[in-house]
Amino acid sequence: NAGVTQTPKFRVLKTGQSMTLLCAQDMNHEYMYWYRQDPGMGLRLIHYSVGEGTTAKGEVPDGYNVSRLKKQNFLLGLESAAPSQTSVYFCASSYSMNRGQTSWWTEAFFGQGTRLTVV
């Protein structure tokens, strides 16, 4: 049981390049998330998904796209990287205690992070 796995762990991009970050979870969780962590700002939600085939915007979605074609995978794409996207990216997954209903008390499980530098 690996939990939440992020690929890659490190990446350096040139401005304007594109890339995809992969998140995989083996806990059969319905919900998945992408956050970015910047110094002094905590973690901020980029996009999230409440189920296979669904995605929604979070607090800071500009410049990113996501897809959830399979329940276990959540992809984060940068179409044209900018230096402002230099950050540490974390994927997380969570679950609902009651099928089809929101339960507010379940914790999130985080991946190890991807450190992205855009030069």
Added chain:
Amino acid sequence: AQSVAQPEDQVNVAEGNPLTVKCTYSVSGNPYLFWYVQYPNRGLQFLLKYITGDNLVKGSYGFEAEFNKSQTSFHLKKPSALVSDSALYFCAMNTGFQKLVFGTGTRLLVSP
């Protein structure tokens, strides 16, 4: 708007002494609050959560947190700090579908 604040960037404590890491929140309804810890170059690990009921919540590694509705606070505590507790601590609040809004984090340094 729902928000979480951690007023201290860093907390310093000597090993064996009690520690407190502060968190305050703002929400119109019932808060669902969490504490996470991040060790260097690692992801976040869940410590404890407040849902409802007892205002003193016990979690992993000897940590506990005290929920105070009148002061809108959820402070993290430990009776006796260890050097290995040194890490970055985040307070967070569930805003629906387990989406989390985080505080800015507090770095805890425990000296030998």
